[in-house]
Amino acid sequence: MQETKEFIPGVSEDVNITDKAVREVKKIMEENKIPEGYGLRVGVKGGGCSGFTYSLGFDAEERAGDTVLEKDGIKIFIDMKSSLYLSGTEIDYTDGLTGKGFVFNNPNAVKTCGCGSSFGV
Template sequence: MIYVSDKAKEKVLNLMQEQSHSPEAGYFLRVSVVGGGCSGLSYKMDFDNESKKGDQVFEDNGIKVVTDLKSFLYLVNTTLEFSEGLNGKGFYFNNPNASRTCACGESFSV
């Protein structure tokens, strides 16, 4: 399962509305893990409306989250969070599978 905090939900819905990507039109949040970053792996998020073979589909807190099977292996029980303010990071992942993260929090290793 991939979880979505209340603050992340609010921000995702606002961004979807700003970009005219409504859930009613079939749009969802696609999350993936890609190679890169100073710790070896990075998170990628985008809005999508086309499912792919092998996609893992979850819904938490009213947000549909889709990921490919390979990325899901890194994202099991991860929570998408959002932080605002002077020291806020924006979106970030609270990933219990990460053994190490970089200082900026945008990449990780397992």
């Protein structure tokens, strides 16, 4: 089992998750009765008009090679391949006039599609 890294704002080279996003993850877990101890799996998959799409889901445990972060009791699992594309990314949650959902602020993305659902590096 890999050591869990503590999330430290402004210091972590890994994925950062805002307080607002953590609150939303906790809300989703509660509403969907996702068991305590599950973590948020963050990933990148091939697809979309710009080449890659983000994926979010819940997982019972880490997998071999995962980077594991934790913030406010929420574990975040990132597979090795995805971590290459997500290094330095901030995950936020927005609930504004243009809609609501998780937003990925990825410094590695050099292009995004018009709808913002995919990116390229």
